[in-house]
Amino acid sequence: MSRLQVVSGKGGTGKTTVAAALALALATEGKRTLLVEVEGRQGIAQLFETEALPYEERKIAVAPGGGEVHALAIDPELALLDYLQMFYKLGGAGRALKKLGAIDFATTVAPGLRDVLLTGKACEAVRRKDRAGRFIYDYVVMDAPPTGRITRFLNVNDEVAGLAKIGPIHNQAQAVMRVLKSKETAVHLVTLLEEMPVQETADGIAELRAARLPVGRVIVNMVRPEVLDAADLELVRTVPRTAVAQALSGAGLGGARRGGKAGQLVDPLLAQAAEYAERYALEHEQRAVLAELDLPRHELPLLAEGMDLAGLYELATELREQGMS
Amino acid sequence: MTPDPDPAQDPTRDTAQEPAQEPVQDGARRLAHAPVLDVDPLLDDPTTRIVVCCGSGGVGKTTTAAALGLRAAERGRKVVVLTIDPAKRLAQSMGIDSLDNVPRRVKGTDGDGELHAMMLDMKRTFDEVVEAHADAERAAAILANPFYQSLSAGFAGTQEYMAMEKLGQLRARDEWDLIVVDTPPSRSALDFLDAPKRLGSFLDGKLIRLLTAPAKLGGRAGMAFLNVGMSMMTGTLGKLLGGQLLKDVQTFVAAMDTTFGGFRTRADATYKLLQAPGTAFLVVAAPERDALREAAYFVERLAAEDMPLVGLVLNRVHGSGADRLSAERAIAAAENLEAADLEAADHQPADHEAGENEAGENEAGENLEESRIVDQGGGKAGLRNSPDTYGSSEPPAPAPSGSRPDESPSSGPADMTDESPSSSSSPENPDRTVDQLTAGLLRLHAERMQLLSREQRTRDRFTARHPEVAMVEVAALPGDVHDLAGLRDIGDRLAAGRPELP
Numbered sequence: 152m153s154r155l156q157v158v159s160g161k162g163g164t165g166k167t168t169v170a171a172a173l174a175l176a177l178a179t180e181g182k183r184t185l186l187v188e189v190e191g192r193q194g195i196a197q198l199f200e201t202e203a204l205p206y207e208e209r210k211i212a213v214a215p216g217g218g219e220v221h222a223l224a225i226d227p228e229l230a231l232l233d234y235l236q237m238f239y240k241l242g243g244a245g246r247a248l249k250k251l252g253a254i255d256f257a258t259t260v261a262p263g264l265r266d267v268l269l270t271g272k273a274c275e276a277v278r279r280k281d282r283a284g285r286f287i288y289d290y291v292v293m294d295a296p297p298t299g300r301i302t303r304f305l306n307v308n309d310e311v312a313g314l315a316k317i318g319p320i321h322n323q324a325q326a327v328m329r330v331l332k333s334k335e336t337a338v339h340l341v342t343l344l345e346e347m348p349v350q351e352t353a354d355g356i357a358e359l360r361a362a363r364l365p366v367g368r369v370i371v372n373m374v375r376p377e378v379l380d381a382a383d384l385e386l387v388r389t390v391p392r393t394a395v396a397q398a399l400s401g402a403g404l405g406g407a408r409r410g411g412k413a414g415q416l417v418d419p420l421l422a423q424a425a426e427y428a429e430r431y432a433l434e435h436e437q438r439a440v441l442a443e444l445d446l447p448r449h450e451l452p453l454l455a456e457g458m459d460l461a462g463l464y465e466l467a468t469e470l471r472e473q474g475m476s
Numbered sequence: 477m478t479p480d481p482d483p484a485q486d487p488t489r490d491t492a493q494e495p496a497q498e499p500v501q502d503g504a505r506r507l508a509h510a511p512v513l514d515v516d517p518l519l520d521d522p523t524t525r526i527v528v529c530c531g532s533g534g535v536g537k538t539t540t541a542a543a544l545g546l547r548a549a550e551r552g553r554k555v556v557v558l559t560i561d562p563a564k565r566l567a568q569s570m571g572i573d574s575l576d577n578v579p580r581r582v583k584g585t586d587g588d589g590e591l592h593a594m595m596l597d598m599k600r601t602f603d604e605v606v607e608a609h610a611d612a613e614r615a616a617a618i619l620a621n622p623f624y625q626s627l628s629a630g631f632a633g634t635q636e637y638m639a640m641e642k643l644g645q646l647r648a649r650d651e652w653d654l655i656v657v658d659t660p661p662s663r664s665a666l667d668f669l670d671a672p673k674r675l676g677s678f679l680d681g682k683l684i685r686l687l688t689a690p691a692k693l694g695g696r697a698g699m700a701f702l703n704v705g706m707s708m709m710t711g712t713l714g715k716l717l718g719g720q721l722l723k724d725v726q727t728f729v730a731a732m733d734t735t736f737g738g739f740r741t742r743a744d745a746t747y748k749l750l751q752a753p754g755t756a757f758l759v760v761a762a763p764e765r766d767a768l769r770e771a772a773y774f775v776e777r778l779a780a781e782d783m784p785l786v787g788l789v790l791n792r793v794h795g796s797g798a799d800r801l802s803a804e805r806a807i808a809a810a811e812n813l814e815a816a817d818l819e820a821a822d823h824q825p826a827d828h829e830a831g832e833n834e835a836g837e838n839e840a841g842e843n844l845e846e847s848r849i850v851d852q853g854g855g856k857a858g859l860r861n862s863p864d865t866y867g868s869s870e871p872p873a874p875a876p877s878g879s880r881p882d883e884s885p886s887s888g889p890a891d892m893t894d895e896s897p898s899s900s901s902s903p904e905n906p907d908r909t910v911d912q913l914t915a916g917l918l919r920l921h922a923e924r925m926q927l928l929s930r931e932q933r934t935r936d937r938f939t940a941r942h943p944e945v946a947m948v949e950v951a952a953l954p955g956d957v958h959d960l961a962g963l964r965d966i967g968d969r970l971a972a973g974r975p976e977l978p
Contacts, residue, residue: 162533163767194766297533299561314626314724346956348534350564378923379916386913398914401816402809404801419797420917427920429954455926457765 152476153337153367155277155330156292159301159355160341161348165372167194168458168466169341169451170294171220175467176476178218182289185276186211188224189269190296195222200460206230208276214467221288223276230268266307267324274330298340298355305331305338306362337367342441344371344434349441356444368475369446373453379427387424392417449473510939513787513946516971519548519654523754526647529789530659531760532770536791538566539957539966540760540950541658542593546570546582546960547967549591553653556592556646560639560660567595569959577601579646584960592652598638602628605641605742623724635660636670640746647749669781756786759945761938763793763931768938775942787946788938789970793931794952796924803925810918813911 160166174186204224308324396407405412545557577597761771
């Protein structure tokens, strides 16, 4: 099991939720995980219903069996100052640099530096050990940028190593790359059973593979329950509406004749079923496309009551049961 | 470079910079107090020159931009849609397999207007800016610089900057009545508005000056402090980045020197263009918590920046034609049917009676009457349909029973002779199948109603916070958009003001 779990996905697929659920799932049975946020959205704090996370590792949840989830929202600016302090003991000079706009330059404008700092911090957490030589965190889960940018984001160190051909940035970039391209890392992609996210997932996987980054699993999120099966849908197309009206009436929903209460329900209910049928066929196709990717696949249910903390634990349990952790 | 957006036509818009349209007709029908955003008057208004669609990723921003562009074109305007990163299918839906950095005419639109579409190529756009502002030799040096190549290919913010740059260019050409812009899927809402300024100020800023011209500064009195800072800093940067990268940066900056002034001016001009009357911001969202939270953030940010917001497009809203039937009642009814099934399975011949008891329990005798009437109606319908047709389309059930699933054993004299007497108690008992199916339909409905109320709650939370924001809801489509007809359909939904049911 890779110790750095990177979770990406198209916007709107719920990658932050999946990353959080995965961190919880990996933390069960006394394990300790670090959930890392790199995009400054404070999505983790919202999910765990806590106040905004500072640039500081702190415990945000307890997993069943005594495990712990810690979280960190990486702020590239602070990460850079941290880094300068660590390697150069540049306390005051750091502030001077900031005044001159150099920090702003380094974290927002200099090509890739920002991403180097973000991935670098995550890799540092992966490798960090306590005095007894044990890893501080059993797993680090990263809520990463979306699928469209993930390869560039993870691979930026390669680019930077090429750009800065010598010096500490070069070395740092190469060290990070060694972790990211090893078995220590797995990049998971979250998708929905819809055409565009699935297409983007397939493209993203091709890109990751071309960059020789380790692709992990595909997680299909927000899967709606199968209410009607193929046989039902076949029957929907042929069933006389009067029969349905009568069944509705029999269930206590009013009169079955055309103007009756149950009778009035038939058309809208059948229309909803027709929509469902269309989506059902589409989802079927998308599952087939995903199957061709030849990767382990997990499915997480759509939570009828919307996402909340309880739902997060539910998804974590689901991931555990499906053997993702 | 960037012309004033026609001040002559301003007065009307100045006063009506909020929605230029009157949210009258639909307002009363809505539960929440949000005014309805009417897109047609916006698209038709000749003073509307730019529509910017912004919002978080995955909410259908690009599709909305394309649908608005098509609608405006088919209502007679000459439109160009600037997309950032369209899905392949969407590009194909506009009949263009590969959109590139040049607007291409979209074929197959109705009416007198024209639709053009293009996809932003940020590196190409950046190159063009360089080529336009430096002489050939200098331009070649810049384009070949490794630092420039990384910068232009995509550091955080290039895409946003270049999108705005391209918008400025398109507007300056004044070839189109209306430019519809899709915005990049930014890390955060801030990037899209900030990046142009940030890049402008960086390229124009003192850091770059320090990097390029240390000698000039060194000589002056009073700049000694800066000079110390500078040498310390270039020293540190040199240590950090490696001397060679710093040298690349310095060469790049030196080569770019002449175009610097231009960058800030351009960033400022684009910013002003966005604030000008004639520009309309549409925030796009889906009725989900995260998307609407981002939308709220956009709304606040746009207000803070004096950007003209006209409203919110809420995509993928669900409705139901049977919304008077609550989720709870639907589930209860489904359970009723399933329980009746079990009973029927236990006491096979008592099928009809069981149904009667059910009805008697839940409804008055009147309903029972109705059921009987329908029994006959069903019988007639069954007779009209040839058993073979149904039998072939539904193999698992015996043909005759399949043809008349609504028939209870005692009420179908016409077919009774053909049927084996035990058919009603067989596992494929037609009543059971229809009951099961109906229970499924009810459960499906319950799911829909739960989704509906969740969406409404989410939407209402937004409306409570921003009651002034006009809103249009676009019904969810079961599938994706594949062609102009699909885009047209979305355009119709956008203009309808509220989702069609179901």
